[in-house]
Amino acid sequence: MVRSRRWIWILFFGIAASIVGFFLLYPYFNPAPQSKPEPLPEKPYEYYIIHDEATGEILMYVTTVQVNVGDELITEKNEKYVVVEVVENKAYARFSQKEDVKKYLDQPNR
Known part of the structure; x- marks a missing residue:
């Protein structure tokens, strides 16, 4: 009985640590999307x-x-x-x- 409770707590803290780690490390591995660069302005005339x-x-x-x-x-x-x-x-x-x-x-x- 004591062993099973210990495993439940270990499993609970392992899952909690995994969730916290996921949210802390997610921005480093999946950066925010960047906006598309604006096109360069064209000259009105070639010459x-x-x-x-x-x-x-x-x-x-x-x-x-x-x-x-x-x-x-x-x-x-x-x-x-x-x-x-x-x-x-x-x-x-x-x-x-x-x-x-x-x-x-x-x-x-x-």
């Missing part, structure tokens, strides 16, 4: 064409970044332009000033 506002001359084709109002560019002729308007994939830039890039070439690297 942008930047025109001179005054003459309509094409200054540059841009394929790697989105062009926004306020962006600056320096042409091959060392002329600095500022984008003043963007309509679909066409940007219009206003001449700002003539740049002397040689003064930047003489400076040591920082």
Whole structure:
């Protein structure tokens, strides 16, 4: 009789320890589901064409970044332009000033 009670208690504590252990270890072996990552935003256009506002001359084709109002560019002729308007994939830039890039070439690297 005493032996059977002892086995009942051992069985009871074994089951209780198993249940507690299950709830304590469950998060480590079965992590919470993670939300699906949001897709990367797509560029509205594959390329942008930047025109001179005054003459309509094409200054540059841009394929790697989105062009926004306020962006600056320096042409091959060392002329600095500022984008003043963007309509679909066409940007219009206003001449700002003539740049002397040689003064930047003489400076040591920082």
